[in-house]
Amino acid sequence: MKAFLALLRRDLLLAYRQGIDGWVVVLFFLAAGILFPFAIGPEPNALMRVSTGVVLSMAALAALLSLDRLYQADFDDGSLDQIALSSLPLELTALSKALVHWLSTGLPLLAAAPVLALMLNAPVAHYLPMLVALALATPALSLLGGLGAALTMGSRRGGILLTLLILPLYVPVLIFAAGAIGFAGDAAGLSVEAAGRGFGAHLLLLAGIDLALLAVTPWATAAALRQALRA
Amino acid sequence: MAELSFDNLALERAERRIVDGVSARVASGAALLLLGPNGSGKSSLLRALAGLMPPAGGTIAWDGADIFGQAEAHRARLCFVGHQDAVKPGLSVAENLRFWAGLAGGSPSIDAALAAFALAPLADRPARFLSAGQKRRLALSRLALNSLSPRPAELWLLDEPTTALDSASRQAFLDLLRGHLQRGGLAVIATHEEIGLPAKTLVLESPRRRREAAGAAA
Numbered sequence: 001m002k003a004f005l006a007l008l009r010r011d012l013l014l015a016y017r018q019g020i021d022g023w024v025v026v027l028f029f030l031a032a033g034i035l036f037p038f039a040i041g042p043e044p045n046a047l048m049r050v051s052t053g054v055v056l057s058m059a060a061l062a063a064l065l066s067l068d069r070l071y072q073a074d075f076d077d078g079s080l081d082q083i084a085l086s087s088l089p090l091e092l093t094a095l096s097k098a099l100v101h102w103l104s105t106g107l108p109l110l111a112a113a114p115v116l117a118l119m120l121n122a123p124v125a126h127y128l129p130m131l132v133a134l135a136l137a138t139p140a141l142s143l144l145g146g147l148g149a150a151l152t153m154g155s156r157r158g159g160i161l162l163t164l165l166i167l168p169l170y171v172p173v174l175i176f177a178a179g180a181i182g183f184a185g186d187a188a189g190l191s192v193e194a195a196g197r198g199f200g201a202h203l204l205l206l207a208g209i210d211l212a213l214l215a216v217t218p219w220a221t222a223a224a225l226r227q228a229l230r231a
Numbered sequence: 232m233a234e235l236s237f238d239n240l241a242l243e244r245a246e247r248r249i250v251d252g253v254s255a256r257v258a259s260g261a262a263l264l265l266l267g268p269n270g271s272g273k274s275s276l277l278r279a280l281a282g283l284m285p286p287a288g289g290t291i292a293w294d295g296a297d298i299f300g301q302a303e304a305h306r307a308r309l310c311f312v313g314h315q316d317a318v319k320p321g322l323s324v325a326e327n328l329r330f331w332a333g334l335a336g337g338s339p340s341i342d343a344a345l346a347a348f349a350l351a352p353l354a355d356r357p358a359r360f361l362s363a364g365q366k367r368r369l370a371l372s373r374l375a376l377n378s379l380s381p382r383p384a385e386l387w388l389l390d391e392p393t394t395a396l397d398s399a400s401r402q403a404f405l406d407l408l409r410g411h412l413q414r415g416g417l418a419v420i421a422t423h424e425e426i427g428l429p430a431k432t433l434v435l436e437s438p439r440r441r442r443e444a445a446g447a448a449a
Contacts, residue, residue, distance in 0.1 A: 079319065
């Protein structure tokens, strides 16, 4: 436990010191999202229809940005050897890294999401459902991303490979997050009760994905790390 | 009385055999020096002895029991200083040490470890501003940290520990190593330089030399 906290504290401190990375993620998120009004045209209704979808997909892309350094930096300077040789199981290392990624990327994206939604003219009734869906979707993005980062560690052009590997795995998360938001407001033309049930069902599915990933990805990530350390 | 032994060891990296048919044993209180030209597999041998790299052939045993069958116990008994310093440039000297202490589950008191390599005056300096020798001293402070912990490691695996060190730091390292061996510890050290301690040596040959020798024999 002490070792877990030591690693968590160190990585959070490093993430905080390299604050520029956190800003880059948020700025990319906003800048990429702001391309849509230019590409689709500024017609308010058209923008309103795609707004939350754009927020979700841009969040998924932005979450990829800070992934390639997650393990690579420790691998390059020999720290990963020390961590692997410590009493801390690599499974817990994987958990700590995913948690750091969520805290340093997922949380800032959550904070920036309403800003992008505002710029895209999202319906007011969609804000809260969108934030709740994002809050449940971002942990899944971090857990999957950590696995991808471990798998592509040490390979040339790891960042590109990582993106190709992980983006398809983000699809189910996006589907259920977008599904949940689809029940917000009166967009679905359903009674309040039926919309609430549909919204809840999608959130439960998202939470289910989170839990399943929490149970599986630390072991898969640790196996990938062990493989990389053998070379 | 503990003993680390490896027998007829073969190591492969990227499907290339880098170490072949190497055997040695080292017992409590003794050091084994790995000598040989660049690329002769000294670092890989150390990684294998640490349990990071499974051998392609042969065995590595601690007191006769294979180390890969007791990975956790083996990790707990060793201290590894690789050819990379594992120093985080974004952290200060003291923060780096405190992280290692925490990772080992030990106390956060690092003053004695800082003093071992005269790093106390640099404690608050960000590691990115350290010279190569100072980084090496910081990496070696892990050994001091370890010897001061309640359960010091029995086995030290050191990869070129004295690279870039000045003579005072070299002496500090020797004192630490001597103390470790006197406590009954073991050390395996890859080096190009005289360490200044009586020790067994194992000379590794480069793969090219080995092929030539095999060709001459045939």
